[in-house]
Amino acid sequence: MIEAGSLIRSLSGRPAARNFHTFVINEIGHGIVTGQFPVGSVLASDAVMMETYGVSRTVLREALKTLEAKGMVEARPKVGTRVTPSNRWSFFDPQVLSWHFYAKPDARFFESLFDVRSALEARAVRLAAERRTAEHVRLMKYWLHQMELADGNLEALGLSSLEIHRAVAESAGNALLRSVTGIVELTLALALKSLDDTTRNDYARATLAALTELVAAIEKGAPDAAAAAIDTVVALDNARATTLL
Template sequence: MSEPGSLLRSLSGRSTARNYHSHVINEIGAGVISGRYAIGTTLPNDAELMEEFEVSRTVLREALKTLEAKGLLEARPKVGTKVAKKSRWSLYDPQVLAWHLEAPVDAEFLSGLHEVRRSLEPQAAAEVARRRTADQIRLMLYWIHQMETSLASPQNFALADFELHRIIADAAHNPFVRALYGLIELAHAFAYKPQMDNPDPCVLDKILESHKLLVNRIEYGDEAGARQAMLDTIEQDRVISVAVR
């Protein structure tokens, strides 16, 4: 789940073909995040994992190296591969973030997720309102239109919502805001996941209206209004995420 939007596309439940390497990465990575492989414990030895996943030693070792790079595992001589403590996890890695979607609810993680958004996205919206261009506004209005025409398709609606936030992040010209793509997408996934099976038109209508206001404030150069409107959309996501848990 490394391409922007891929996590939201996966909410439909359609499985995607995986090669052996990515399958092992996904299974062990998701297992670490969910607690199936507990922090501080040692993974089964190579022979056991090779048998479990039906892969060669080469495929297994490459997958474990990838997970080490993401901070989830640490190899120790004469000990084996252990599950690293949470402080080492690369939480800005889109794949690590995506694995949290299916894990048991972690209130501290969810709180931190929305707090980081509240810290950076509203200021980004204010900055964009200060120096927006006609092309940027055109793109924002395009994604608003996509939301309007996707009210009967929660997945397309969610993707349009996310793309709007990406446009704003890009327009802020702040690399640290751009680094939030995965985090913003995960927040949207938490909010929209219940809509995939049980769409609520009232929820989508409210989300649409709040985003129309956000773009309107940016278009008219209202920095304070854009900042508040962005805060309101983030709070909306938070409330929906908490309400369904």
Template sequence: MSEPGSLLRSLSGRSTARNFHSHVINEIGAGVISGRYPIGTTLPNDAELMADFEVSRTVLREALKTLEAKGLLEARPKVGTKVAKKSRWNLYDPQVLAWHLDAPPDAEFLSGLHEVRRSLEPIAAAEVARRRTADQIRLMLYWIRQMETSLTSPQNFALADFELHRIVADAAHNPFIRALYGVIELAHAFAYQRLVDTPEEEVLVAILDKHKMLVERIEYGDEAGTRTAMLETIEHDRQIALRS
């Protein structure tokens, strides 16, 4: 799940891995995040993993290297490949974030996810309100209209919601804000996960109203109002996610 929006697109049905390499990465990566491969334990040896996944040693080793680069695993001479501590996990990696969606609930992780958004997105939104352009406003209004026309299609609504937040992140011209794409998308996935399976139009209407207010405050150049409106959208996402 590396392309922005791919996690939200998968909510209506998990897509299968495209090849053996990505399959092994997904299976072991998700297994680490879920606790199936507990922290501090050593993975089965290469022969066992090759048999389990029916792949060659080359495919397996490349997959393990990828997971090491994401901070989930660490290879130790004469010991094997161990599951790394959580403090080493790259939580800004889109795949690492995406694997948390199907993992057992983690209150600390969810709290941190929304705290990062509360800390940075309102700052970005206020900056956009200060120096917004007509083109940026047109794009935001376009995604508001997409949300309006997708009230009976929660997945499309979720994608439009996410794209609106992406525009705000881009318009802030801050590379560290852009690095939040994965965080923002995962927060949206937690909020919309249940709604995709069980649509509730009144919930979507409430989300839409908050985003309309956000765009209105940006359009008016109201920095303080924009900051407040963004905080309210984030808190609303958190409350919906907690209900799921």
């Protein structure tokens, strides 16, 4: 599992807490997505990987089972562990998504990411406008205030924005729509990665304004206005992320 917000925290170079199991999963998964271990290639033997990563056979086997469950590798008798084609990967898995942050930017993949995010969040905000509670709105307003206080700090800005999206997904009352969080975090992290001293403040102001409109629309129970606001938010992140291409 990957903790929500860990990808955004990595922008500041803050190391994530890890254990041997997650370390091996991340090393191999990252290597597959970035092409270090190409599709169709066979991973090194257990003995070599145990020495490379400094782990026991039990830890290595558990890590490979996790990657197999994500559709990224398959173990074959007398062949070894082979990297599977990307069309078998579990792209809604937050960990799989997070590894794509480090991969070479790909226009078609970016387009797919934002298409899915736009569709899912459009539905989520409409449901949120119908089902939100006072506590949901209070939480959204709290994180809006934290965005105001971010003052150019990318990590604080990104985490506050992400928490608003998470609160919206929660208030929608649809457990499956909560799966959008991983996509939101990756697209948001890509947008933040593109920023520099000349673009940071404009992006922060525009995003805060759009999210403020979103929260106001949800509080008023106005689904059309909420959908229009989230379209603006997604478009802002899309415009920034595509500058990485």
